[in-house]
Structure formats: C-alpha cells, structure tokens
C-alpha cells in the first residue's frame with residue numbers, strides 16, 4: 001500500500017539531477033575515508049540527514065560519531081551548518097541565493113573495534129568493506145527510491161573489488177558507477193582488498209552469481225574447490241526452493257579477517273558477510289559459519305523482497321530517519337534462520353550430523369532459558385533495536401534476539417505440521433514458492449502483515465495458523481517449543497560426550513561451556529562469561545564476570561574443571577570453586593554430582609524421520 005504511493009512520486013522526482021558522491025578510499029589502510037558530495041539544492045533552508053536506521057540492522061546504528069571534518073560550500077562560499085538540537089543525525093544549512101548545488105566534504109573514521117555490524121571495524125591494512133550509508137548525507141524529504149546518486153570510488157593501488165552496484169567504467173584504481181537510486185546505492189556495499197579473489201558460482205534462472213573473497217592474507221582467500229562446489233550447490237538449491245530470483249545478479253562479499261566486525265548483512269543483490277581469517281582453511285570456523293551465506297542469501301527473498309510492513313524504512317515510504325517496527329522479525333529473521341540452516345545440508349555445507357548437532361545446541365539453549373517465564377518471544381522481536389547490543393552476562397535471564405533460534409524451532413514445526421497434515425504431499429517448500437515467488441529479475445519489495453503470512457500458509461495447508469503462531473509468540477512456558485524436533489522423528493537428549501560441533505563452538509569461545517552440568521560458561525583465562533541462573537553454580541552464589549581461580553584447591557584450567565566434574569559423580573563432597581570478584585576471593589561449594597552433560601538429537605524410532613527428508617537436496621548437483 002505504501003509502496004504504491006512511493007512509486008507515484010518517482011516520475012516527478014526522477015527529473016531532479018543526480019547527486020554526485022565521490023569516495024576516496026586510498027587511505028583505507030589507516031581507516032580514513034574521504035567523501036565529496038555534490039547535492040542539487042535550491043536557495044533557502046535545507047536539512048541534510050545522515051542515515052540513521054540501517055536496513056537489515058533493525059536499529060538506529062548509523063555511525064554518526066565517526067563523521068568528522070564536515071565542511072559545506074556553495075557557489076565558492078562557505079555555508080555554515082548547525083546540527084539539530086534533538087536529532088543528532090540532522091544538519092541545518094541555508095543555501096545562498098544563486099546557488100544550484102552544495103559541495104559537502106567530510107571524512108569517515110572506520111572504527112578499530114571488531115564488534116557490532118557495519119558500524120564496527122570495516123578496514124584493515126589489507127582490505128575494506130564500504131557501506132555507502134556511512135559516506136553520504138541526503139536532503140530531508142527526499143524519497144530514497146527516486147533520489148539518484150552517481151557514485152565513484154577510488155581504491156588503494158593494486159586492490160581489487162567486488163559489488164552488485166552496476167559499473168559505468170573503470171580506469172586504474174577509479175571506478176565510476178552507473179547512477180542509482182539512494183535505496184540501491186545503500187543496498188550495494190563494495191568490498192576491496194589487496195588479497196582478493198572472485199569465484200564464478202554459475203548462472204541459474206537467468207541470473208549470475210559471484211563469490212568475492214577479500215582476506216587479510218593470500219592464503220585466506222584460497223578457497224578449496226569442494227567448498228566452491230558447495231556454494232554452487234547453494235545457488236541451485238535456492239533456485240529449486242523458491243523458483244524465482246528477485247535480483248539482476250548476486251554477489252556474496254565474503255571478508256576473511258580477525259580484525260573486522262563479524263556478522264552478515266543482507267541486501268537484495270548481495271550480502272556483506274564477515275568471518276574469521278582462517279574460515280576457508282580450518283574446519284572448526286568453517287563448520288560454525290556454514291549457515292551464514294545461506295542465511296544472508298535467503299534474505300534476498302525473505303526480508304528484502306517480502307518484508308514486514310514495519311521494516312520498510314529507507315525504501316519507498318520515508319527515509320532512513322524513520323524508526324523500524326520489529327514485531328514480525330520472527331518471520332523476517334526466524335524463517336530465514338530455519339531456511340538458511342536447512343539449505344546448508346541441502347548444499348553439502350553441513351553434513352546431516354552437523355545440522356542435527358547445531359539444532360541440538362539451539363534447542364537446549366532455548367529449552368533451559370531462565371527468561372522464558374517473563375519475556376515472551378514476541379517481545380524479543382518488538383525490542384530488537386535494544387537487544388543486539390545488550391551484554392552477554394545473565395543472557396538466559398535477559399533473553400536476546402531469540403527470534404532467530406526460536407524461529408528455527410517454530411518454522412521446523414510449521415514444516416512438520418504441513419508435511420503430516422498433507423500426508424507428505426506438501427511442505428514449507430510450497431509456502432516458499434507461493435509467498436516468495438513473483439516475476440523476479442530485479443529487486444522489488446512486497447510488504448506483508450501477520451495476516452498475510454497466516455493466509456498464505458492456509459493456502460498451502462488449511463490449519464489454524466494464527467493460533468499456532470500466537471501460542472508460541474506469547475508463551476511464558478519455561479520450556480521451548482520442541483514439537484518440530486519431535487514431530488520429525490528426533491528427541492533432545494544429553495550425555496557426557498561433546499559433539500564435534502560443540503568442540504568447535506568451545507574453541508571459538510576460547511573456554512568451556514558447562515551450562516547443562518554445573519551451569520557455568522568459563523573462558524580459558526578463568527573469566528566467568530555467564531551462569532545458568534537456575535543451575536548449581538548460580539545456586540551456590542557464583543555470578544558472571546568473576547574469575548575462576550581454583551577448582552578443589554587446584555589452579556583452574558578447563559581440563560582440571562571438566563575432570564573435577566567427572567570425579568564428583570562418585571564423590572559426596574561438593575565441588576569447591578575459588579572465585580575472584582573485584583579484589584575479593586571466595587570459595588563456593590557447588591553440590592553437583594551428575595557429571596558432564598552436552599545436548600544431542602537422538603532418533604525416536606516410533607516416529608518417521610522427516611528431518612532427514614527436510615535436509616535432503618532438492619536440486620540435482
């Protein structure tokens with residue numbers, strides 16, 4: 001509905017000359033980017049905005065604090081600016097008589113901190129990822145779909161690059177892009193680097209697919225052929241699942257560095273995916289991040305093309321200053337999490353065992369989450385803009401962005417329900433073709449409401465879907481919805497053996513996760529990252545952020561602690577944990593004798609194994 005209104009304005013506003021945006025990234029190795037903007041303007045009052053609510057980040061994370069050196073000129077004269085007293089992202093100027101444009105220069109400092117999303121570290125001496133929203137101001141009141149920008153980029157000598165933004169021409173280290181609406185520009189990041197490799201992932205249904213690798217070393221971008229083949233499978237699997245593509249061509253920008261923020265951010269025609277430097281080399285990080293690209297790729301259909309009406313800012317109806325409403329993120333992110341995770345084994349990126357081990361970890365974490373009794377799932381979505389940046393301590397009490405992992409459980413149960421009620425004739429694959437289909441061929445956006453989701457599911461399989469979702473969204477039961485696992489023939493169980501997936505998670509965490517035994521997550525240096533609030537350690541008085549010094553009077557390391565937990569099975573005395581909190585030491589007696597416990601999925605022979613069917617390939621590889 002709002003999309004149509006936005007399109008009406010296009011014909012009028014396309015007559016405006018394009019803004020020009022020149023970004024000089026030759027100082028990227030020292031984390032400085034130089035911006036020169038030429039904005040069409042008319043004499044009089046004008047307000048320039050820095051993008052605040054960043055699509056896909058679901059919060060006002062535009063890094064305005066890193067904009068420095070702002071100077072504005074018109075017709076050769078300096079134009080004073082004044083920041084708005086309330087909106088820190090707005091600058092007021094008075095365009096002088098006779099001027100038809102503004103020259104705006106500023107620098108952007110890419111921060112060194114490797115956390116957060118695009119506002120976090122994005123440049124090293126070897127590479128950079130550029131998100132255009134960090135390098136521009138736009139006039140208040142302009143429609144992002146119809147405000148044209150012509151961008152150019154200068155990269156350091158010898159650096160290569162990749163992007164979905166169509167190129168007009170390139171010469172040396174300068175790239176001139178085709179004019180594009182602000183929406184498309186901000187939707188089309190660029191990765192560039194000294195160690196760079198582009199892999200052709202093939203053409204499917206008329207669209208080409210590319211994997212652009214930027215890494216901190218030559219080895220980091222040396223992708224093994226079998227992994228490249230699995231990414232090609234991923235392209236084929238999405239074609240078989242959705243039977244449509246809403247882009248011209250697709251570019252994975254995969255950055256491999258230990259010194260940039262780690263995350264994935266979706267776009268219509270690309271994704272900005274950032275992982276550890278050795279992800280293509282070492283099996284541990286490779287397995288842990290195997291569902292990242294499938295997740296971000298899925299967003300091109302679920303999140304970008306089909307989008308909750310409350311998450312359309314920066315598109316047709318209003319600009320990047322418009323707050324987002326996250327209540328349907330359990331569809332936007334939750335369904336994407338489910339599809340991304342099942343696309344990983346369908347493509348060969350995970351073995352079926354790795355998929356099940358990952359699912360067991362998700363299910364166990366949610367099923368023991370202390371905060372379930374106060375915060376219903378829906379509130380984690382409504383409060384998304386707060387939850388991405390909250391601390392990890394007492395994490396299970398807070399509940400974080402649970403619409404991702406719990407989305408996996410709920411959509412698995414929806415898939416199982418359709419398969420059971422239709423006696424195997426239909427599945428969630430049919431919903432994907434129906435809900436995410438369309439003419440395709442180019443980016444488009446079609447918004448939806450809760451009711452639209454319920455109606456589309458009902459078209460695939462009649463059922464009371466509104467009640468199904470409402471019950472799970474509003475529940476304050478202490479336990480997670482495990483019906484999807486059970487209805488697909490598996491059960492969550494615990495034993496004293498760590499799965500390979502679990503070991504890789506602990507290696508990445510650099511510590512021991514004893515959440516389901518003594519109720520403690522502890523780093524190798526003894527820092528207590530978190531406690532399970534209803535677990536034995538917390539009941540003995542242990543709190544997060546203290547430092548574990550000794551176990552049964554012996555100096556702590558993770559092996560000493562694991563062996564002490566094993567030995568306590570046949571002992572009567574409690575485990576003694578010496579913990580340093582601030583400047584004080586205290587010994588806590590943890591009365592626990594059940595040994596180590598780690599989650600797994602085990603087969604339930606009484607129920608057909610639908611899970612194995614769900615993760616089997618749809619396409620021919």
Ligand SMILES: [Zn+2]
Nearest residue numbers: 295299333336
């Ligand atoms: Zn996502």
